[in-house]
Amino acid sequence: MISDKTTVDPEDDLDEEAEDVSADDVKAIIAFLAPFCKPYRAIFVLLGLLVLVEAALNFSFPLVTQYLIDEGLIKKEWDALVKSLVFMGLAAVTVSIVALIADYIYTRVFSDIVRDIRQHLFNHVQTMSMPFFHTTPTGTVLSRFSGDLVAIEVGIVGVVPLFIMPFLEVIYATILMFMFDVWLGMIGSLIFPLILWWPRIFARRAFTYAYDKRLTEGKLLGAVQENVAAQPVIKAFGLADRARSDFSILNTSWQTIARRTNFTSALVERTAQTGLYVIHIGVFALGAYWAYTDRITVGTIIAFEGVFLSMGYALTNVTQYVPTMAQAAGSIRHLGDLLAIKPTMVDPPGAADLKPFERAIVFDDVAFNYPGSSFRTEGLAVTVPKGSFFGIVGPSGSGKSTFLNLLMRFYDPTEGTIRIDGVDIRTVAQESLRAQMAVVFQESFLFNASIADNIRMGNPAATLDDIHDAARQAEVHDFIVSLPEGYDTLVGERGGQLSGGQRQRVAIARAIVRNPAVLILDEATSALDAGTESKLNDTLRRIAETRTVVSVTHRLGSVTSADRIIVLEHGRICETGKHQDLVARGGLYASMWARQRAVRQTDMDEEEEE
Numbered sequence: 001m002i003s004d005k006t007t008v009d010p011e012d013d014l015d016e017e018a019e020d021v022s023a024d025d026v027k028a029i030i031a032f033l034a035p036f037c038k039p040y041r042a043i044f045v046l047l048g049l050l051v052l053v054e055a056a057l058n059f060s061f062p063l064v065t066q067y068l069i070d071e072g073l074i075k076k077e078w079d080a081l082v083k084s085l086v087f088m089g090l091a092a093v094t095v096s097i098v099a100l101i102a103d104y105i106y107t108r109v110f111s112d113i114v115r116d117i118r119q120h121l122f123n124h125v126q127t128m129s130m131p132f133f134h135t136t137p138t139g140t141v142l143s144r145f146s147g148d149l150v151a152i153e154v155g156i157v158g159v160v161p162l163f164i165m166p167f168l169e170v171i172y173a174t175i176l177m178f179m180f181d182v183w184l185g186m187i188g189s190l191i192f193p194l195i196l197w198w199p200r201i202f203a204r205r206a207f208t209y210a211y212d213k214r215l216t217e218g219k220l221l222g223a224v225q226e227n228v229a230a231q232p233v234i235k236a237f238g239l240a241d242r243a244r245s246d247f248s249i250l251n252t253s254w255q256t257i258a259r260r261t262n263f264t265s266a267l268v269e270r271t272a273q274t275g276l277y278v279i280h281i282g283v284f285a286l287g288a289y290w291a292y293t294d295r296i297t298v299g300t301i302i303a304f305e306g307v308f309l310s311m312g313y314a315l316t317n318v319t320q321y322v323p324t325m326a327q328a329a330g331s332i333r334h335l336g337d338l339l340a341i342k343p344t345m346v347d348p349p350g351a352a353d354l355k356p357f358e359r360a361i362v363f364d365d366v367a368f369n370y371p372g373s374s375f376r377t378e379g380l381a382v383t384v385p386k387g388s389f390f391g392i393v394g395p396s397g398s399g400k401s402t403f404l405n406l407l408m409r410f411y412d413p414t415e416g417t418i419r420i421d422g423v424d425i426r427t428v429a430q431e432s433l434r435a436q437m438a439v440v441f442q443e444s445f446l447f448n449a450s451i452a453d454n455i456r457m458g459n460p461a462a463t464l465d466d467i468h469d470a471a472r473q474a475e476v477h478d479f480i481v482s483l484p485e486g487y488d489t490l491v492g493e494r495g496g497q498l499s500g501g502q503r504q505r506v507a508i509a510r511a512i513v514r515n516p517a518v519l520i521l522d523e524a525t526s527a528l529d530a531g532t533e534s535k536l537n538d539t540l541r542r543i544a545e546t547r548t549v550v551s552v553t554h555r556l557g558s559v560t561s562a563d564r565i566i567v568l569e570h571g572r573i574c575e576t577g578k579h580q581d582l583v584a585r586g587g588l589y590a591s592m593w594a595r596q597r598a599v600r601q602t603d604m605d606e607e608e609e610e
């Protein structure tokens with residue numbers, strides 16, 4: 001089983017060798033698409049029938065043409081003339097109607113299938129555990145939804161008009177050519193090696209260039225993405241000229257590659273067309289001579305001519321579709337790889353819900369290390385009684401957020417257990433565990449929605465009053481009502497329309513409205529000014545009276561009233577106790593406290609001097 005610790009390789013995004021389709025590729029395409037096509041099988045049967053009707057009518061046209069010319073025009077038989085013209089008229093109308101219905105059906109059904117694949121992929125990503133998101137670059141996941149899905153869409157939307165129909169056309173055209181005249185049929189068949197193999201001389205090179213072009217386009221997009229994200233740094237450090245010149249170098253290299261790619265692609269088409277012309281002239285000259293010497297009829301050479309040309313175009317379509325199918329096959333492989341990744345944090349079969357929190361959270365000699373990381377936390381043995389205010393402090397990188405990751409079961413301990421009211425959290429449904437918790441993360445991520453909606457995400461059942469109340473407690477209500485749109489204000493992408501402190505307070509309101517049994521704060525007040533932080537700390541202390549609060553912080557001032565504080569250093573608990581005890585002990589906590597007080601004193605002195 002592949003676990004979601006496995007990363008999806010971004011290099012897989014492009015398939016240099018994907019200009020051809022092997023039998024395995026075809027099998028893989030069918031195996032992948034079959035479950036998505038299954039719900040539409042009745043429509044596929046109908047589509048197959050329509051395509052066959054269209055093909056059969058197309059097949060009859062050259063035969064009727066031959067009959068019209070030989071019998072109706074050359075022998076001047078009125079009956080034959082009328083019959084063939086009426087048949088042609090009716091057939092043309094029928095073919096047009098049938099083709100139109102088939103077009104409607106296949107475009108509709110294939111867009112349904114692409115929609116289903118996209119939804120399936122999105123649903124799958126929702127099931128992934130946190131290790132997947134920590135180890136897989138965002139761009140890689142995004143490219144599955146953009147480049148790969150587009151390649152699949154282009155591949156499957158083209159399958160009827162660019163593959164199935166031309167393929168049928170090639171079959172019946174070959175039969176007709178031999179029916180008209182075996183020798184002409186044999187000469188006409190020279191078109192197969194010509195169109196199928198000749199362009200391949202250039203096709204490989206064209207494909208390598210196209211691969212280079214896609215790589216360069218990827219780099220260009222990456223450069224634009226980085227540039228937009230880095231605008232504050234670019235402006236502040238005056239890096240615009242450098243950005244322009246870096247981009248221009250990349251853009252010029254794209255232009256060179258694009259020129260080569262487009263010309264080579266044109267060459268591929270041109271060689272096929274030139275070959276077609278050469279054989280066409282040969283066949284036509286020979287046919288004309290044989291018609292002149294009465295070896296074949298005039299109707300035969302004219303009908304043969306039409307069949308030969310349409311077969312040439314059909315073959316060209318099929319050959320040009322092969323690389324499209326190859327790209328789709330590569331993309332299907334990428335999606336298959338992603339879909340094969342299984343979540344690592346799964347609920348055991350029939351896992352019961354965690355009962356409402358009653359007594360205590362216990363870390364029983366827990367140890368953990370991130371996959372592939374040298375950081376290790378161990379010896380975590382703590383008890384957080386219900387209703388307590390629990391502080392976690394320590395230097396940067398000491399493992400504070402890791403403690404929270406374990407508590408929320410984003411990761412499982414490698415040793416020891418975490419129990420809530422005596423129940424190992426690995427044995428209960430994850431959703432029920434997290435339903436009792438609310439978190440304010442270090443990065444206050446807001447969704448691109450209104451402030452009210454962002455707060456409501458904490459609790460979909462919250463009324464407007466609940467939302468206002470939570471915002472009041474988070475010290476952000478006054479600010480929100482001062483905005484022209486109030487609670488309906490859109491916060492922009494990632495909450496970019498708000499300041500860091502405002503975002504943080506909206507995130508705190510989102511956690512409060514959830515009314516959780518356990519409130520988890522990861523540097524929840526880091527972006528706030530001293531005044532707001534102190535008011536918010538009062539709120540958090542009040543909240544802690546009725547529920548459990550686990551707070552990770554650098555600012556020791558926020559945990560002075562904690563019932564218990566643990567001090568982490570290099571992943572281990574080095575001190576534990578209440579604020580006064582820890583200060584009195586004179587260890588790491590005391591020195592951190594002294595440093596923070598000294599900084600605060602200096603700030604206050606400077607303010608007084610001003």
Ligand SMILES: Nc1ncnc2c1ncn2[C@@H]1O[C@H](COP(=O)(O)OP(=O)(O)OP(=O)(O)O)[C@@H](O)[C@H]1O
Pocket residue numbers: 134370371373375394395396397398399400401402403
């Ligand atoms: N997803 C991850 N994969 C691998 N290593 C990680 C991951 N997350 C954190 N680490 C590593 O684990 C160590 C502890 O990180 P953690 O975020 O728990 O520290 P912290 O005490 O919260 O730090 P800070 O105060 O700077 O937020 C760090 O060395 C970090 O590099």
